[in-house]
Amino acid sequence: MFIGEYKYSIDEKKRLAIPPKFRQVLGKKAVITKGLDQCLFLYSAKEWGVLAEKISKMPLTQADARGFARVMLAGAMEANIDNMGRILVPDYLKNYASMEKKVVVVGVYNRIEVWDESKWQQYNKKTESAVGDIAEKLKELGV
């Protein structure tokens, strides 16, 4: 399970460190792809397999399903973790998520997300202010 929020920077060689706590769970081979809300998703090879199959089963007849499949699958790229626990972020993904140097790596249970720092702050602020809704949902979950 991936949880937590970590600050990192992408260097001029497009290398990005993965939090040590995530490394052993990820394994050596991972997959990075376009995510929702202008962030990147990073999956372990295993989780990626599960997700890719789900996507492939979506109805080909629906235009938005095709679009989603193309974004997630065509946008994907293998990301090998090097000896220092870093991955390479391809240009087209950096651009997609409009990343500057400073990024935030967050864990969301079965996936890791990578955000441009300022984008993450904006998103967080907006979401946290909806804290009343969160209370309602907690109620539904019986927590």
Add this chain to the structure above:
Amino acid sequence: MFIGEYKYSIDEKKRLAIPPKFRQVLGKKAVITKGLDQCLFLYSAKEWGVLAEKISKMPLTQADARGFARVMLAGAMEANIDNMGRILVPDYLKNYASMEKKVVVVGVYNRIEVWDESKWQQYNKKTESAVGDIAEKLKELGV
């Protein structure tokens, strides 16, 4: 079951002591995350596991579900209890709860809450004075 109110201070290394009575119930591994009303929630690994799984099952395709999952999961952090019974409070959680040095640790049945001391006093004052009204509403809930 966690009950009671305890005063502690977060030192300059962001360490926070957990009340001895809570330690054995918590176990060595706990999870701290963003709570409601600008406090932090601290769960035992077991309680957290149940909660996290429920959250993770929410649909990826819904924007508000994603937001909720991000606040709760990305907002969380593993909190290992060290030999002295302390945990580490990450910067982003300290900021979220606007914590200074002095904090209050509160037991609320199945979770522990951590409050900035002054925030706790404010909240308490407000709530205690409204306790009559609240009692009226509790009646509706069958308490």
Add this chain to the structure above:
DNA sequence: CACCTTTATCCACAATTCCCCACTACAATT
């Protein structure tokens, strides 16, 4: 085939984090 650009692997340093220990204060017990 030679050259240049890009990619990958390895190494180094600085900063941070983690783990263990020490000291003081307070409480309980004898």
Add this chain to the structure above:
DNA sequence: AATTGTAGTGGGGAATTGTGGATAAAGGTG
């Protein structure tokens, strides 16, 4: 009242980690 034990707080040293650079391999191009 003294002593023993427990708890809160702070600090030091070792190990880990973040980040940048250097060198070696690979690949594409003229």
